[in-house]
Amino acid sequence: MDYEAVMKLALERGFYFPSCEVYADAQAGFWEYGPSGVSLKNKFLELWRRELIRRDEMLEIDGSQIMSKSVFEASGHLSNFADPIIKCIKCNSTFRADRTIADIAKIEIPESAGLEEFDNAISQNNIKCPKCKGDFEKTKKFNMMFRVGIGPEEEEAYLRPETCQSIFVDFPRLFKTMRGKLPLGIAQVGKSFRNEIAPRQSLLRLREFYQAEIEIFCNPSKLDDMDKFSEIQDTIIRVQTDAEPVSMSCKEAVESGIIPNKFVAYYLGILTEFYEKTGIDITKSRFRKLDDKEKAFYAEVAFDFEVETIIGWLELVACNYRSDYDLSNHAKKSTAKFEVMDNDEKVLPHIFEISMGIDRSLYTILEHSLRDDKEHERIVLSLKPYLSPVHVGVLSLVKKDGLKEKTDEIYLQIKRKCDAFLDHSGAIGRRYRRLDEVGSPFAITVDHQTLEDETVTIRKRDSMEQSRIKISDLDSTISESIAFP
Numbered sequence: 001m002d003y004e005a006v007m008k009l010a011l012e013r014g015f016y017f018p019s020c021e022v023y024a025d026a027q028a029g030f031w032e033y034g035p036s037g038v039s040l041k042n043k044f045l046e047l048w049r050r051e052l053i054r055r056d057e058m059l060e061i062d063g064s065q066i067m068s069k070s071v072f073e074a075s076g077h078l079s080n081f082a083d084p085i086i087k088c089i090k091c092n093s094t095f096r097a098d099r100t101i102a103d104i105a106k107i108e109i110p111e112s113a114g115l116e117e118f119d120n121a122i123s124q125n126n127i128k129c130p131k132c133k134g135d136f137e138k139t140k141k142f143n144m145m146f147r148v149g150i151g152p153e154e155e156e157a158y159l160r161p162e163t164c165q166s167i168f169v170d171f172p173r174l175f176k177t178m179r180g181k182l183p184l185g186i187a188q189v190g191k192s193f194r195n196e197i198a199p200r201q202s203l204l205r206l207r208e209f210y211q212a213e214i215e216i217f218c219n220p221s222k223l224d225d226m227d228k229f230s231e232i233q234d235t236i237i238r239v240q241t242d243a244e245p246v247s248m249s250c251k252e253a254v255e256s257g258i259i260p261n262k263f264v265a266y267y268l269g270i271l272t273e274f275y276e277k278t279g280i281d282i283t284k285s286r287f288r289k290l291d292d293k294e295k296a297f298y299a300e301v302a303f304d305f306e307v308e309t310i311i312g313w314l315e316l317v318a319c320n321y322r323s324d325y326d327l328s329n330h331a332k333k334s335t336a337k338f339e340v341m342d343n344d345e346k347v348l349p350h351i352f353e354i355s356m357g358i359d360r361s362l363y364t365i366l367e368h369s370l371r372d373d374k375e376h377e378r379i380v381l382s383l384k385p386y387l388s389p390v391h392v393g394v395l396s397l398v399k400k401d402g403l404k405e406k407t408d409e410i411y412l413q414i415k416r417k418c419d420a421f422l423d424h425s426g427a428i429g430r431r432y433r434r435l436d437e438v439g440s441p442f443a444i445t446v447d448h449q450t451l452e453d454e455t456v457t458i459r460k461r462d463s464m465e466q467s468r469i470k471i472s473d474l475d476s477t478i479s480e481s482i483a484f485p
Helices: 003-012 035-053 069-075 097-105 115-124 164-177 250-255 262-277 325-334 358-369 403-414 428-438 448-453 471-482
Strands: 016-018 031-033 059-061 066-068 082-087 094-096 140-143 146-150 155-159 184-193 208-218 236-240 246-249 285-289 301-309 312-323 340-342 345-347 350-357 370-373 378-381 392-396 420-423 442-446 455-460 466-470
Touching: 003 016, 003 358, 003 370, 003 378, 031 035, 035 184, 035 208, 035 262, 035 358, 059 164, 066 069, 069 155, 069 164, 069 325, 082 097, 082 115, 094 097, 097 115, 164 184, 164 208, 164 325, 164 350, 208 358, 236 250, 236 262, 246 250, 250 262, 262 285, 262 301, 262 312, 262 350, 285 312, 301 358, 312 325, 312 358, 325 350, 350 358, 358 370, 378 428, 392 403, 392 428, 403 420, 403 442, 403 448, 403 471, 420 428, 428 442, 442 471, 448 455, 455 471, 466 471
Parallel strands: 059 184, 236 285, 392 420, 392 442
Antiparallel strands: 016 031, 066 155, 082 094, 082 140, 146 155, 184 208, 208 350, 236 246, 285 301, 301 312, 312 350, 340 345, 370 378, 442 455, 455 466
16 A cells, blocks of 8 residues: 555545645645544544543643743743745745755754754755755744734734643643642643644644643652553563664663653553554554754653654654753743642652644554455455444445335434444445445445344455344444444
8 A cells, every 4th residue: 555545545535635625725734634534533532531541540621722922932932943944046945954955865864953954965965946956045944833913903922833831831720720649641632733834745744733742740759659660561662762673661671771761661651552552553663762953942851653654654752751841931931830749849840741643643543554455356444443433334235125214223223322324325345345445344234134034234344254143233243343442
């Protein structure tokens, strides 16, 4: 399967498509989820809540998407949140410097590198404008924040570039009102906005995108006091520090010093377990430790959870130990108190962040689940049953002889308990193929025998195995198969 096959499936089966695509002036970097995509996304988030949020009794909030200028002055985004850009002297086209150098000269330079490093690479490799072969101006920084004006005076504010800042500024209130105790996890799901220079490849680099972020507030003197570590100490993770990723248990990673403490290792372990349950091939994953040039400006230690795809390694989650960077800066700017009591000790908490890109994760799930079954001449989306947009298709063999009415009756019986799709039209084989492509694990067919003995044919997506089952057993059979693990 290639990238174009994933795109074809996404467009034809209602997963996602470009925003405002009927207009010529539609802007790049904005995509919309169709019915299948919304269903998959909601189930993915429910799994995320089950496996991460509820597991550790974290709090979840829903913050504002527009925040005051002061927030981003304190966070450092107005001064540091920028990409390197180069502008052609001849045709005035603008490009991202790091990506242009990588595409033309095959040289990887971190986007956080100094501007001179980009200029030197362009000069030494004689890199010209891809459009007109003109020369470039000196590399500059472009801030990716979306500015908005509030009210008639257009008071300066910004769309959030990440969902975590409201968690940080809300922390004192949440810790007090929810009777918090360290370590405390606070999560948020929602949209973030970044004015990307060159958005590309559908869900992989967007200007408006979904994040699921978890910020765990902790006492920095107790990072190895982690009773829950025993739950994941034998979980295998793949860690890369230099060359190839190495598989090891979380316990081995801590003992070897590759991961700095049990606190960080615990969350990398449960993150791995979560992604394994999404259907992503964990043998194609890695936690890549970032060096000082690659780390975000707020990170003390950083691991990117990346998964190998047909277009290369793709970052799905940024795991950053942010120390007290955020709370200390917000405390200084706002003059509010961010210290809390941890037993008898007054602490300014440190923060470990698990920042998940939802859109990228969903793309990767689709790619890793999509297969071309050449033997049976069909495309199959082998999603985990609990993530499938359609759990079961309910089909009538023909629309006459009372079969349509019986099919409608069965559909009404099960549709409140699972995501069911009713289909009366077309050849039965083609209807099976459409359900295979949208990832439905089951298809129920109502035929003439159904009217005689109250049984239906149930077909399994992956094996194509068919068997007779009593209508009265449908609820329990389907419910057991699509239940979350």
